Amino acid sequence: MELVKLNDENSFDPTPKLKSSSVPIFFVSFDERDNNCFHCGEEYTRTIIYGQKYCKKCLSCYLNNITAINIHLVVYLFAKDSECTDYHEIIRTKVPPNIQECCLIILFFKQIISHYQLFDNTLDDLYDKVFEDEKYCKLCGKLSYQETDHKFIIKFKLCSSCYLISSGCIESTFTEKFISIIYLPFWDNTSRCYCDKKLVFTSNCQKYCENCFIFFIGCRYCLTTNIIFGITNQSQCKKCKRISTIIFDRTKIISINSGDSVLDDFLINIRYDQLKIAKFANDLKNINKYFIPSEIYNNFFRHDQKWVKYIPYSQLTNVKKIAEGGFSIIYQATWIYDLKNNNNSIVILKRFKNLQYAKKYFLKELESNYCCYKLGSYVNETFGFTKDPKLDDYTLVMRYASEGDLHKYLQNEFTEIKW
Known part of the structure; x- marks a missing residue:
């Protein structure tokens, strides 16, 4: 599978076998944690396979409102009365509009990403039939896989010919530089960023990470997701061309x-220097028949990623001078980084004595400390920087070394050092 690179190529279609919906799709949430429908308030129902959440009421309304006879979404259904499974396409003529009163049970939706595997042991025969049928893509008929390992078979997979991933660049409205964007052919309802921080939801189809500033923008007409690695003011769906x-x-x-x-x-x-987008693109080239959505971008960067940041001076208390050298003055302070839970930490503040030197070289000092620490060097961690409103200059905020600076440590521990 080749990663399609896009800049101004508006003809690309991430799901060429499907059509954009004529009405917005409200029966699924953009947040996997939701238990009640964001649109009508009804409690979500889980699908039999993968435990995908959907609203029966909004799904029925959606089916009633569809006017075009097109394939919008692939779904597996189970008929309770005949105890048989069948593949269906969600179009007005093939799925009963009122699913609530129908004998059909939804097994799973094909385009909604699933991070879970919820199975009922009493339905093993049903699962075997479904997963055997899943070996062939229902849109193009291609054989997707021949593996027999049960742990692999039950994973949520998509055909690489019918669900296409693309990438491109757009201009950041914050830095005025080009930033990366990845266009996913599925609905990504994850609630956490790749750095494992909880996402902030700003609407029923938008969310972002306050730690990494990665934005997830979903299209409710196509059930696709744009992942934007930076700050910008607009996002365009590659399928229906709607701009959000x-x-x-x-x-x-x-x-x-x-x-x-x-x-x-x-x-x-710095938040995007660590991203392994190039590796992601290279991995996609090796995809031949299928891919597993929940796994394809696990390697963007490691979990619990810590970035340097600006720290308001108001979060620093008990500031006191503890040392002074030729170029800088060192202070000890208490950093209240979580006021709500009263979480704090002892830190040191490093302020340059020469204001002109600080203005010229402060960024270099910040970059050097950050890069050396990230490379695994034995350099004290820099949390970020602050600005004393009285002195009007920037100060580094670093981890407190309880045993003092290197000179003091060598004086006290020299005879015990083994290296």
Whole structure:
């Protein structure tokens, strides 16, 4: 499977065998944690296979409102009265509009990503029939896989010929540089970012990570998802070409609002230096027949990623001077990084004595400390930087070393050092 690279190629269709819906699809949530429908408030029902959540009421309304006889979404159904399974396409003529009163049970939706595997042991025969049938793509008829390992067979998979992933670049409205975007041919309802932080939901089809500033924008007419690696103001669906205005107030994000545009650019850009988008693209080239959505971008970057950030001076208390050298003054302080839960940590503040030197070399110092720490060098971690409103200069915020600086440590422990 080749990763399709796009910039201005508007003809690309991520799901060429399916058609965009004529009405928005409200029966699924963009947040896998939701238990009640965001649209009507009804409790979600889980599908028999994969436990996908959907609203029966909104699904029935959707089927009643469809006017075009087109394939919008692939779904597996189970008829209770005949105890048989069948493949159906969600179109007006093939699925009974009122599913609530029908004998049909939805087994799973094909385009809605699933991170779970919920199975009923009493329905093993049913599962065997479904997964045997799944070996062949229902849209193109291609044999997707021949594996026999049960752990593999039950994983949620998509055909690489009918569900196409593409990438491109768009201009960031924050840094005015080009940022990466990946167009996914499925509905990504994950509630956590790749860094394992909880996503912030700004609408029923938009969410972002406050740690990485990765944005997930879904299209409710096509059930596709755009992943944008940076801050911008618009997102366009590659299938139906609808443009969405991204809901995001940058001024409320303290960690990237230092007041200095150069430093803020640095805070944004480092979050994407660590992304392994190139590896992701290379991995996709090796996909031949199918891919597993929940696994294809697990290697973007490691979990629990920590980035340097701007720290408001108001979060620092008990500031006291503890040392002074030729170029800088060192202070000890308490950093209250989580006021709600009263979480705090002892840190050190490093302020340059020469203001002109600080203005010229502060960013270099910040970059050097950050890069050395990320490379695994034995360098004290830099959490970020702050600005003392009284002195009007920037100060590094670093991890507190309880045994003092290197000079003091060598004086006290020299005879015990083995290296």
